[in-house]
Amino acid sequence: MSLVINQSPVERLTAHFEQELPSLYGDAALRREAMATLREKGIPDRKWEDYKYINPAALFKQPHVAQARVGLEIKPEAVTLMVLQPGSALAVVVNGELREDLSKLDRLPAGVRVKSIADAVVSDAVAREYYNAVNGTSADPFVLWNNALNKGGVFIHVDKNVQSEVGIHVLHISTNEVAAVSHPRNLFVIERDAQIEIVESFETLGPVKTFTNALTEVVVHQNAIVDHYRMQLEGQVGHQMNTVNAVTQKGSNYRTYTFTLDGAWVRNNLNIRFSESHAEAHLFGLTMLNGQRVADHHTIVDHAIPNCMSNELYKGVLDDKSLGVFNGKIFVRRDAQKTNAYQTNRNILLSDDAQINTKPQLEIYADDVKCSHGTSTGRMDEDALFYLRARGIGEAAARKLLVRAFAEEVVTNVPNDAIRAYVENRLDHFFN
Amino acid sequence: MEEKNQILEEHIASEYKYGFVSDIDTEFAPKGLNEEIVKFISQKKNEPEWLLEYRLKAFRHWQTMTEPKHWPHLHYNSVDFQDISYYAAPKKKATVNSFDEVDPELLKTFEKLGISLEEQKRLVGMESKIAVDAVIDSVSVKTTFKEVLAEKGIVFCSFSEAVQEHPELVKKYMGSVVPFTDNFYAALNAAVFSDGSFCYIPKGVRCPMELSTYFRINSAGTGQFERTLIIADEGAYVSYLEGCTAPQRDENQLHAAVVEIVAHRDAEVKYSTVQNWYPGDKDGKGGIYNFVTKRGICLEANSKISWTQVETGSAITWKYPSVILKGDNSIGEFYSVAVTNNMQQADTGTKMIHLGKNTRSTIISKGISAGKSDNSYRGLVRIAKGAKNARNFSQCDSLLMGDQCGAHTFPYIEIHDKTGVVEHEATTSKIGEDQIFYCNQRGIDTEKAIGLIVNGYCREVLDQLPMEFAVEAKKLLSVSLEGSVG
Numbered sequence: 069m070s071l072v073i074n075q076s077p078v079e080r081l082t083a084h085f086e087q088e089l090p091s092l093y094g095d096a097a098l099r100r101e102a103m104a105t106l107r108e109k110g111i112p113d114r115k116w117e118d119y120k121y122i123n124p125a126a127l128f129k130q131p132h133v134a135q136a137r138v139g140l141e142i143k144p145e146a147v148t149l150m151v152l153q154p155g156s157a158l159a160v161v162v163n164g165e166l167r168e169d170l171s172k173l174d175r176l177p178a179g180v181r182v183k184s185i186a187d188a189v190v191s192d193a194v195a196r197e198y199y200n201a202v203n204g205t206s207a208d209p210f211v212l213w214n215n216a217l218n219k220g221g222v223f224i225h226v227d228k229n230v231q232s233e234v235g236i237h238v239l240h241i242s243t244n245e246v247a248a249v250s251h252p253r254n255l256f257v258i259e260r261d262a263q264i265e266i267v268e269s270f271e272t273l274g275p276v277k278t279f280t281n282a283l284t285e286v287v288v289h290q291n292a293i294v295d296h297y298r299m300q301l302e303g304q305v306g307h308q309m310n311t312v313n314a315v316t317q318k319g320s321n322y323r324t325y326t327f328t329l330d331g332a333w334v335r336n337n338l339n340i341r342f343s344e345s346h347a348e349a350h351l352f353g354l355t356m357l358n359g360q361r362v363a364d365h366h367t368i369v370d371h372a373i374p375n376c377m378s379n380e381l382y383k384g385v386l387d388d389k390s391l392g393v394f395n396g397k398i399f400v401r402r403d404a405q406k407t408n409a410y411q412t413n414r415n416i417l418l419s420d421d422a423q424i425n426t427k428p429q430l431e432i433y434a435d436d437v438k439c440s441h442g443t444s445t446g447r448m449d450e451d452a453l454f455y456l457r458a459r460g461i462g463e464a465a466a467r468k469l470l471v472r473a474f475a476e477e478v479v480t481n482v483p484n485d486a487i488r489a490y491v492e493n494r495l496d497h498f499f500n
Numbered sequence: 501m502e503e504k505n506q507i508l509e510e511h512i513a514s515e516y517k518y519g520f521v522s523d524i525d526t527e528f529a530p531k532g533l534n535e536e537i538v539k540f541i542s543q544k545k546n547e548p549e550w551l552l553e554y555r556l557k558a559f560r561h562w563q564t565m566t567e568p569k570h571w572p573h574l575h576y577n578s579v580d581f582q583d584i585s586y587y588a589a590p591k592k593k594a595t596v597n598s599f600d601e602v603d604p605e606l607l608k609t610f611e612k613l614g615i616s617l618e619e620q621k622r623l624v625g626m627e628s629k630i631a632v633d634a635v636i637d638s639v640s641v642k643t644t645f646k647e648v649l650a651e652k653g654i655v656f657c658s659f660s661e662a663v664q665e666h667p668e669l670v671k672k673y674m675g676s677v678v679p680f681t682d683n684f685y686a687a688l689n690a691a692v693f694s695d696g697s698f699c700y701i702p703k704g705v706r707c708p709m710e711l712s713t714y715f716r717i718n719s720a721g722t723g724q725f726e727r728t729l730i731i732a733d734e735g736a737y738v739s740y741l742e743g744c745t746a747p748q749r750d751e752n753q754l755h756a757a758v759v760e761i762v763a764h765r766d767a768e769v770k771y772s773t774v775q776n777w778y779p780g781d782k783d784g785k786g787g788i789y790n791f792v793t794k795r796g797i798c799l800e801a802n803s804k805i806s807w808t809q810v811e812t813g814s815a816i817t818w819k820y821p822s823v824i825l826k827g828d829n830s831i832g833e834f835y836s837v838a839v840t841n842n843m844q845q846a847d848t849g850t851k852m853i854h855l856g857k858n859t860r861s862t863i864i865s866k867g868i869s870a871g872k873s874d875n876s877y878r879g880l881v882r883i884a885k886g887a888k889n890a891r892n893f894s895q896c897d898s899l900l901m902g903d904q905c906g907a908h909t910f911p912y913i914e915i916h917d918k919t920g921v922v923e924h925e926a927t928t929s930k931i932g933e934d935q936i937f938y939c940n941q942r943g944i945d946t947e948k949a950i951g952l953i954v955n956g957y958c959r960e961v962l963d964q965l966p967m968e969f970a971v972e973a974k975k976l977l978s979v980s981l982e983g984s985v986g
Contacts, residue, residue: 402904430898432928435903440925441925444922445921
């Protein structure tokens with residue numbers, strides 16, 4: 069193969085795509101269409117309003133190497149160390165492909181199915197029905213990129229009326245010998261009156277830079293209850309784009325918890341759409357940043373239908389030279405009357421070199437609504453610090469205590485004891 | 501209340517109260533924009549070489565820019581910049597010294613607008629004083645109170661006059677706050693600006709009266725590109741009013757103004773606007789495109805710039821009066837009421853750029869949307885690195901009247917210093933049924949109750965306006981929202 073020196077990132081991406089296409093599962097036409105749209109829209113840079121504060125262009129310039137050829141071998145012991153909750157079922161996804169040999173799925177009750185999405189879109193009618201259905205006509209470049217090149221991921225299906233006591237832990241591991249991109253693709257379909265807890269965690273193994281472009285579609289049917297955790301724990305080499313597109317039906321309750329505790333570069337696009345009335349969504353987020361790390365949270369709650377409720381609370385602690393972004397959009401469409409939508413974003417800057425850019429955004433087209441957002445950013449409360457020190461607590465300990473208290477408002481909303489304990493433990497070690 | 505009903509009735513009868521065309525001979529530049537036109541304008545105004553150079557540089561830069569259409573929450577047909585006449589001057593150029601010499605047609609126009617120059621003149625020596633720099637289609641016709649101001653050393657004149665008489669001041673400050681490279685419309689304005697107001701308050705002088713400019717777009721197919729420059733020297737104070745009305749026109753008219761304010765040490769500038777240009781008819785036909793760049797700089801310590809605006813007119817509003825807080829301990833304020841009705845669209849807000857230490861800013865924005873309109877608040881608060889102990893408080897409330905309108909909030913908050921404290925709150929709601937019920941119960945009918953509630957909702961902002969303006973603003977609010985509640 070001849071090497072063209074002056075190939076643009078888009079051209080290289082296209083060449084890579086053509087090379088990979090024959091080995092990819094599913095509908096080739098869909099993949100081609102996604103690739104064509106991506107080519108047409110171009111690669112996002114700072115001029116794109118949605119990517120204003122972080123420059124994602126470099127991610128597209130990564131060498132495009134076939135994942136299967138570069139993955140490192142993973143030992144079961146390494147996986148054990150990454151388990152967050154010993155009692156739950158475990159699905160291990162390595163570089164975007166489900167590894168059944170490393171997974172433990174036999175604990176699942178009847179009516180809960182976890183399988184590779186690459187198989188499911190062939191054999192499972194539900195997976196075929198919903199694959200790419202929630203994305204709709206999304207023109208986000210990362211969605212398109214995933215659509216074009218994903219090699220698989222996890223399909224979770226919970227039958228109606230099944231309230232699973234056993235949670236599912238989806239462990240995503242990125243590990244490479246050379247820098248490369250992986251595109252985990254998940255689809256969660258929770259049928260009516262069902263309940264499930266899904267914990268996704270993201271880790272890296274090895275010293276080589278990774279980029280994970282994860283895309284998850286979630287369908288929450290009538291009266292179903294879903295707790296969806298995203299534990300972003302990738303190390304200093306981990307770069308992550310994480311898109312969740314969720315649609316919820318009548319009377320359902322979809323709760324998301326996003327903990328961005330590690331990783332060099334993290335961008336989350338969390339998009340929730342109410343398609344039927346009387347549904348609820350709760351979005352909680354806690355971001356702890358230090359070093360030169362970057363975390364960018366974009367959330368969209370789309371009140372397309374009357375009588376829905378959304379509540380969002382995102383908090384950030386930023387130290388050293390870190391950069392934080394929060395962009396929360398509440399969209400209330402025409403006729404979505406009796407909407408209640410609340411959003412709060414609070415941040416603490418611990419260092420002179422840290423930066424936070426926040427944009428809590430409301431777009432409202434209906435009049436009988438109650439919407440509010442609030443954001444505040446500041447340094448640590450000096451009065452509180454003084455109060456603690458006056459009572460004999462050392463400065464370092466007092467600061468730690470105050471950061472812990474600041475984060476607690478989010479952590480306290482976590483119903484899962486194991487996750488809460490894990491996050492609290494990470495908080496205690498944040499300053500070390 | 502009787503008075504208000506009368507206003508409403510007049511409003512219904514006339515659709516747009518200020519929709520008339522005064523019959524004054526005007527001199528046009530040919531339609532279109534090129535270097536020749538820029539030279540023509542400059543030559544017409546007998547400008548010095550450096551200003552022509554500045555215009556040409558701005559024009560060349562403008563040609564490399566594209567219309568900012570992707571980020572504002574606005575939908576409109578692009579402006580055909582070649583289909584606009586960039587210069588329209590009343591032929592009988594005002595070189596008058598007394599009112600008797602002013603074109604009687606012009607005086608009638610002002611009377612219709614409700615500011616009678618005679619009235620103003622009569623007020624000399626009385627307590628309430630407003631100096632008016634009347635601008636009709638880009639050329640400042642008559643500056644009143646000039647002598648009174650001159651005694652204090654205050655320069656208040658048309659921009660062209662300032663270019664001739666105070667070139668050193670114009671050269672020093674023009675473009676220092678809004679450079680022509682700033683944005684598309686600022687570049688356009690720098691290239692083709694026709695006239696505007698210039699104001700200089702010398703050291704330690706407190707301007708004894710409120711200064712006022714009345715802008716008015718009169719001729720069909722002309723854009724208006726005024727340029728205002730206000731300089732408050734050390735320890736000076738001035739309160740400046742700007743009010744706008746325009747006659748009814750079918751095709752959209754472009755208005756791209758630039759306002760620059762410079763506040764030196766301990767100086768304070770208060771700038772108030774009531775904007776009531778023709779918003780287009782009920783179906784969104786016609787109306788003014790209002791693309792304005794307004795910015796002030798608190799150049800030195802302890803200075804203060806305060807913007808107050810009541811925006812009820814224009815089909816499209818694109819306007820972000822901003823303050824650069826460069827001096828330590830400087831203060832920036834932004835108080836805004838933006839009302840949109842029928843098919844109007846507004847994307848307005850402010851920018852507070854904190855550079856100096858202990859700088860403070862306050863943003864109070866009240867949006868009211870009715871009919872099928874869209875009303876957006878877009879604001880930026882930036883705390884730069886090194887801006888120690890900067891403080892901002894923002895509050896953006898939206899009120900929706902009817903289920904066909906939109907209210908949007910786009911606050912950008914960028915904090916690069918840990919000592920900065922920024923708070924932002926926003927709420928969106930409609931007028932509570934319980935509030936109306938309460939009024940009804942006490943014998944106040946729904947229409948009046950709404951007037952009452954809206955005025956109460958905007959009170960924080962209206963209180964900031966000088967008295968003369970506050971009265972007009974309150975009337976405007978009632979008139980603008982007439983018929984919007986079923």
